[in-house]
Amino acid sequence: MNTMNSTKNILSIAGSDPSGGAGIQADLKSIAAAGGYGMAAISALTAQNTRGVRAVHVPPAGFLTEQLLAISEDISIDAIKIGMLANAQVIDELGTWLAQIRGAAGTAVPAVVLDPVMVATSGDSLLDAAADAALRRLFVHADVITPNIPELAVLARSPEAADWDSAVSQARMLAAEYDVLVLAKGGHLDSERCRDALIDADGVLLEVESRRHATGNTHGTGCSLSAALATHYARTGNWGTALRHAKDWLSDAISRADELSVGSGHGPINHFAGLWDGIRPAQAHDPLAQWWERISPIRAGIDELGFIRALKDGSLAREDFEDYLGQDALYLRTYARCMSRAAELAPDTESQRFWAASASGCLEEELKLHRGRLDERVPEPSATTTAYLNHLLAASHDYAVLAAALLPCFWIYQDTGTRLAAANHEAHPYTDWLATYSSPEFDAATAAAIDLVAGVHAGADARARAAMWRAFEASSAHELAFFAQTAADAPGAAAGPKRAAGLGLAGAAGHGEPVPVR
Numbered sequence: 353m354n355t356m357n358s359t360k361n362i363l364s365i366a367g368s369d370p371s372g373g374a375g376i377q378a379d380l381k382s383i384a385a386a387g388g389y390g391m392a393a394i395s396a397l398t399a400q401n402t403r404g405v406r407a408v409h410v411p412p413a414g415f416l417t418e419q420l421l422a423i424s425e426d427i428s429i430d431a432i433k434i435g436m437l438a439n440a441q442v443i444d445e446l447g448t449w450l451a452q453i454r455g456a457a458g459t460a461v462p463a464v465v466l467d468p469v470m471v472a473t474s475g476d477s478l479l480d481a482a483a484d485a486a487l488r489r490l491f492v493h494a495d496v497i498t499p500n501i502p503e504l505a506v507l508a509r510s511p512e513a514a515d516w517d518s519a520v521s522q523a524r525m526l527a528a529e530y531d532v533l534v535l536a537k538g539g540h541l542d543s544e545r546c547r548d549a550l551i552d553a554d555g556v557l558l559e560v561e562s563r564r565h566a567t568g569n570t571h572g573t574g575c576s577l578s579a580a581l582a583t584h585y586a587r588t589g590n591w592g593t594a595l596r597h598a599k600d601w602l603s604d605a606i607s608r609a610d611e612l613s614v615g616s617g618h619g620p621i622n623h624f625a626g627l628w629d630g631i632r633p634a635q636a637h638d639p640l641a642q643w644w645e646r647i648s649p650i651r652a653g654i655d656e657l658g659f660i661r662a663l664k665d666g667s668l669a670r671e672d673f674e675d676y677l678g679q680d681a682l683y684l685r686t687y688a689r690c691m692s693r694a695a696e697l698a699p700d701t702e703s704q705r706f707w708a709a710s711a712s713g714c715l716e717e718e719l720k721l722h723r724g725r726l727d728e729r730v731p732e733p734s735a736t737t738t739a740y741l742n743h744l745l746a747a748s749h750d751y752a753v754l755a756a757a758l759l760p761c762f763w764i765y766q767d768t769g770t771r772l773a774a775a776n777h778e779a780h781p782y783t784d785w786l787a788t789y790s791s792p793e794f795d796a797a798t799a800a801a802i803d804l805v806a807g808v809h810a811g812a813d814a815r816a817r818a819a820m821w822r823a824f825e826a827s828s829a830h831e832l833a834f835f836a837q838t839a840a841d842a843p844g845a846a847a848g849p850k851r852a853a854g855l856g857l858a859g860a861a862g863h864g865e866p867v868p869v870r
């Protein structure tokens with residue numbers, strides 16, 4: 353029996369995402385994170401991963417009803433979140449069941465949050481006309497609907513909102529037409545802040561907002577938000593309070609999405625980041641995780657570069673790309689020598705093999721990629737390239753410092769590459785370059801390099817540890833300067849490196865005498 357103080361039972365009626373980031377899998381994690389007991393009736397099965405949906409299987413509509421009755425005949429349901437519904441039959445079966453349980457005398461009526469999954473990432477509509485009409489009929493059973501910007505446009509039969517005010521007015525129209533609360537979500541707008549608002553026919557009841565986190569790992573944010581909203585409503589009985597709780601939690605889960613490592617496309621958010629801090633203290637105190645955290649302004653600076661953004665969307669000028677490749681080819685020759693030096697200094701054969709194999713792989717694979725594009729034209733090293741290489745060569749006297757200095761080239765490329773890969777496709781002008789740094793092999797090499805440096809760090813004294821950190825941080829700053837050196841980020845270019853000055857990069861890029869790199 354459900355008493356006043358008991359936990360709340362939350363039912364997700366949604367599609368399955370086997371990769372765990374969206375659909376019922378996301379809902380169950382969100383419900384648990386919000387303190388509810390999660391249940392799931394599966395309306396459709398998708399075959400999808402972080403790169404996209406490959407296939408959808410819809411079980412017979414009657415089987416959804418079987419699942420729903422099995423739950424409602426036994427368990428008291430405090431709130432319901434509805435997600436993907438594939439066709440009119442499924443929607444109508446659900447409508448019949450909802451009418452029955454919401455109309456049943458003597459029982460508390462469960463709150464219903466309906467997240468209309470209607471438009472694919474490609475912009476294509478997922479519902480035919482009959483399903484669209486059935487979904488609109490279902491709104492009578494919903495307390496809140498949570499369309500994203502494209503779904504709001506379809507529902508309001510209007511062009512897609514290009515700004516927040518238009519989204520709010522479309523949401524108002526919907527709220528009036530269907531007598532329902534509408535949660536308008538600004539995730540798809542091109543704004544610095546991510547605003548969401550709960551809206552009724554008279555206007556905005558409550559607006560919440562968060563910083564827009566610089567991550568490509570936002571798969572399933574809509575599913576997660578609606579499930580968290582339903583759960584917090586069941587717990588608090590107030591939509592405004594529920595939205596505030598859900599939004600704060602979601603913002604944290606998105607900001608820490610990159611701590612997970614799931615797939616090479618748009619990865620999931622970190623549903624349990626807060627909880628895991630409490631039960632995984634060892635990881636929270638992982639010194640290399642702290643190094644990574646401490647260079648987050650440098651990483652954010654890289655993401656903001658005009659060069660990286662243009663490389664991602666394919667608009668980077670060929671000449672800029674070749675300038676970059678020319679410097680990179682020069683860099684990699686000396687980088688490979690420094691890894692050979694690390695092999696020479698390594699205290700055990702396993703580490704020796706790692707660095708020797710990496711040096712060889714670096715020369716073979718990466719120079720092949722560069723040579724094919726560069727047509728054998730090798731330029732003079734820039735001051736920026738020279739400064740980075742001087743730093744690595746200066747570190748070459750001490751194994752621990754050298755290992756730490758070599759790490760950002762793996763880690764930052766793997767991290768940046770994973771996010772760039774989400775934009776890759778066969779016709780992308782730089783497709784093979786994007787593929788090189790987002791392969792499972794490069795992921796494995798990066799993980800091995802991190803483990804190896806962590807091992808060296810564990811065995812080092814305090815002085816050596818401090819020197820390792822300084823070497824790691826300096827290499828990370830050189831990585832940013834290296835990416836920032838093409839015309840795409842020249843002073844006066846449209847999207848310059850806003851943060852570079854604040855990071856003291858002018859100094860990092862300019863110091864040191866040129867060294868012979870060949």
Ligand SMILES: Nc1ncnc2c1ncn2[C@@H]1O[C@H](COP(=O)(O)OP(=O)(O)OP(=O)(O)O)[C@@H](O)[C@H]1O
Pocket residue numbers: 374499500501537538539540546547548562563564565566567570571572573574575576577599602603606
């Ligand atoms: N980069 C981001 N940083 C912070 N919040 C974000 C970001 N992207 C989306 N959000 C928030 O995530 C929630 C979901 O919004 P969005 O408009 O993206 O929904 P959606 O398209 O239904 O989600 P999805 O289809 O990815 O599951 C909103 O609260 C939005 O403000």
Ligand SMILES: Cc1ncc(CO)c(N)n1
Pocket residue numbers: 366367368369374375376398435436469571572573574575
């Ligand atoms: C099953 C399912 N539901 C919803 C979404 C939208 O994020 C998705 N990708 N997969």
